Amino acid sequence: MSARDAAPKLDQAEVGRIFREESGRSVAGLIRVFGDIDVAEDAVQEAFAVALRKWPGEGLPPNPGGWITTTARNLAIDRLRRQSRERELLGEVAVLSPGNDDPGIPPEVDSVQDDRLRLIFTCCHPALSTEAQVALTLRLLGGMSTNEVARSFLVTEPTMAQRLVRAKRKIKAARIPYRVPGPDELPDRLRPVLAVVYLLYNAGLTSSSELDLRSEAIRLARILATLMADEPEVAGLLALLLLIESRRASRLRPDGSLVLLGEQDRKRWDRALIEEGQAIVRRSLRRSQLGVYQLQAAINAVHADAVTFEQTDWSQIVALYDQLFAITPTPVVALNRAIAISEVRGPAAALALVDHLDLENYYPFHATRADLLRRLGRNSEAAAAYERAAAMAPTDSERDFFRLGGRARQLPRVPEHPSTSTGS
């Protein structure tokens, strides 16, 4: 290679990063070619070992994705040749990639034919448990090692390995197809795909792991938005993630405790992410029927517009929550709607709504009540509600926050699924 001397030197971490970035596409393509997830996965893993050996010395190949796919494909074919299943499986290869000597994955593929789209619909097939969907998506599409996936969800590596093996066994045994669902199935099938990406993002918000699930979720949402440009909810999910992410720098104090929306330094919000998210929201607002992700993105877009907390266009937010509640009439959405109403019609009106909700076991419910009671000057009731919220809070920073009894005027953080994230 003439580029050998010119190529920048790579360390192993950099090789790992590039590899992870590219491996989803290779795994997806090879699953189509070989019709077998394990074959594809093992081959890409082997190609990684080769890359770790070669790239630091020889430099990055001109098309790393193509290199991985070609190398993995050749390794897979070698391995299959070595095995006695040669005739059977190589026969399939010939059928599935007719007369094609390249790996079958051109660098730029037609968006409809991108194999990653097939792969995510297989990984998130409703026949698999949510846990399995998440694990498969991170492993196969996100290119994470089993150990990394395990650490992201605080389970041991053998536990995660077993979860993955079981899920893959089910895909094979039940013949979960490797295809993008047809238009009639799409609403049912897209729901778990979006839910998995959203769940990954939220796991990244609360996770203390060094692995960046938030970026991974945004990356997946971008891929989906590119591959399914006509699906408004896919764009809505991407916008929602970008807008929540825009507040990243201001949502935690150096000690890791949470800074709530009303107290955040809005100058630290990422304007580029906000603009990107808001542009998507503006496009979707032209539609008459908005889905849950688009509506939540729109709510976050309104927050992003406000220079100060006090200048927030709360009546616009209430109107959006009304629409959200009309399509998902859950108590959690009702709670968030009540919080917005408290800013328009005052804490008493909101408390009346909140006290009707059956959310005893949901700590943001108690946190919201606490905040409203405090604003009404009912301090001893507020203290009791803060204590209940603190007892149920999942993280130390939130627990500390509630124990401090809501210092300044602020909204409690209300995570939900699907979330509204008014306070994150």
Place this chain on the structure above:
Amino acid sequence: MTKYLLSVHSVEGEVRPRMTDEEMKQSWKEVQLLHDEMKSAGAWVSTGALHEPDTATVVRVAGGEVMTTDGPFAESKEHLGGFYVIEAKDLDAALAWASKAAAAVRHPIEVRPFRVFEA
């Protein structure tokens, strides 16, 4: 093609509005239609509807001795009420049949692939 068992599950003593005679007739008609549709699509392998679980008998063999007892085998409230065995190209195709069957029999249906033993 893969064979799938579509099993119809019913819960003993489950509180649900009893079907009227008219509804039963309608359900029966839909089941018949589905049966015909499965057959003409080449998906049908076999079907069966079972008597109540208290009609079951269990046979065990231990140490070469046969022991017969009153059934059912599983002490659960859920019982297999009937089944279809179908052939389909993949799970999605099987699920499409299962959703038609669930609508016709008014019960949830479990879809499970048959194991294939290679000769």
